[in-house]
Amino acid sequence: xREDFFTLRTVLWDEGKVRMxxxxxxxxxxxxxxxxxxxxxxxxxxRMVVRGAPAIGVAAAxxxxxxxxxxxxxxxxxxxxxxxxxxxxxxxxxPTAVNLFWGIDRVMAAARTARGxxxxxxxxxxxxxxxxxxxxxxTNRRLGKVGEPLIDDGDVVMTQCNAGALATVGxxxxxxxxxxxxxxxxxxxxxxxxxxxxxxxxxxTAFELVRDGFHCTLISDTAVGHMMSKGRVDKVIVGADRxxxxxxxxxxxxxxxxxxxxxxxxxxxxxxxxxSTFDLERTHDRVVIEERAAEEVFQVRGKRVAPKGIPVANPxxxxxxxxxxxxxVSDRGLIGRPIGENVAAVIGTP
Ligand code: MRU
Numbered sequence: 001x002r003e004d005f006f007t008l009r010t011v012l013w014d015e016g017k018v019r020m021x022x023x024x025x026x027x028x029x030x031x032x033x034x035x036x037x038x039x040x041x042x043x044x045x046x047r048m049v050v051r052g053a054p055a056i057g058v059a060a061a062x063x064x065x066x067x068x069x070x071x072x073x074x075x076x077x078x079x080x081x082x083x084x085x086x087x088x089x090x091x092x093x094x095p096t097a098v099n100l101f102w103g104i105d106r107v108m109a110a111a112r113t114a115r116g117x118x119x120x121x122x123x124x125x126x127x128x129x130x131x132x133x134x135x136x137x138x139t140n141r142r143l144g145k146v147g148e149p150l151i152d153d154g155d156v157v158m159t160q161c162n163a164g165a166l167a168t169v170g171x172x173x174x175x176x177x178x179x180x181x182x183x184x185x186x187x188x189x190x191x192x193x194x195x196x197x198x199x200x201x202x203x204x205t206a207f208e209l210v211r212d213g214f215h216c217t218l219i220s221d222t223a224v225g226h227m228m229s230k231g232r233v234d235k236v237i238v239g240a241d242r243x244x245x246x247x248x249x250x251x252x253x254x255x256x257x258x259x260x261x262x263x264x265x266x267x268x269x270x271x272x273x274x275x276s277t278f279d280l281e282r283t284h285d286r287v288v289i290e291e292r293a294a295e296e297v298f299q300v301r302g303k304r305v306a307p308k309g310i311p312v313a314n315p316x317x318x319x320x321x322x323x324x325x326x327x328x329v330s331d332r333g334l335i336g337r338p339i340g341e342n343v344a345a346v347i348g349t350p
Pocket of ligand 1: 163167200251316
């Protein structure tokens with residue numbers, strides 16, 4: 001497998017298999033793994049071998065395609081039942097990022113509307129999943145162009161978690177804006193928040209920025225306020241896992257406190273997300289925030305750092321209210337204030 005893409009390709013369909021970078025091994029090793037069954041893809045999503053909202057949306061769609069391809073059913077109804085079973089298994093992996101559900105619904109709709117026999121239905125499912133992967137990169141490039149004018153030459157941009165090539169099929173959302181700014185000839189520096197407990201900032205954002213030759217500085221999560229108060233941050237750009245119709249931004253845990261601090265220091269705060277991240281059916285109070293295993297908190301990379309028996313809370317995401325958001329960058333345009341009122345008008349149908 002090629003490893004020399006300018007920006008990494010995170011999820012690929014390759015000769016009837018799904019290939020994905022094993023993100024649990026980064027930054028030490030860049031390894032592509034091959035998945036031939038939907039159950040393996042579901043497990044990879046759950047264990048964060050693949051992670052990031054757009055990436056898990058495409059991976060799940062490809063998981064359904066694997067189920068279609070591997071089904072022994074000879075009737076449309078039988079095949080669709082097998083696919084439904086896979087879809088429901090994949091849906092149960094992670095609750096917060098809406099892209100997961102969007103991706104699965106889209107391949108299931110393609111299968112249901114495909115004309116002809118089971119062969120045609122399988123082909124339609126696979127080609128829709130492959131199309132979604134290609135579209136993802138194009139969507140991020142468009143989003144990058146929408147966000148690029150927000151960055152000034154010489155800006156220092158802070159980011160949380162990883163909303164880069166590794167969180168998507170390629171190019172990235174928040175980091176897509178940074179890439180587009182550099183492509184437009186601007187000098188942009190990035191402050192990377194380490195993002196405890198899973199360390200997506202330190203392990204993944206730092207990995208892809210260093211690999212692509214960006215000027216970046218890693219900080220601990222506890223240094224965010226200090227850096228802002230000393231005037232060392234010009235803008236914040238983050239990704240999103242779900243943006244509800246009332247303009248609330250669900251993203252990696254820690255994003256809310258970054259937004260509060262940005263607001264305190266008068267620093268613009270921009271979430272960047274493709275249309276597949278918008279949930280125009282729900283308001284913020286109806287979103288499930290994933291709670292992950294306690295070990296992620298009481299251990300650091302496999303080593304226990306807290307006493308046995310300590311109760312742990314490990315919410316994986318938080319919600320930032322629209323009043324803390326300066327504007328949202330989407331591939332369909334910039335969503336300005338009042339965010340809650342403008343979301344549906346700019347996004348239309350996700
Ligand atoms: O738990 P993760 O690593 O899947 O969380 C990822 C994030 O929170 C990203 O910021 C979000 O998915 C946006 S990715 C373009």
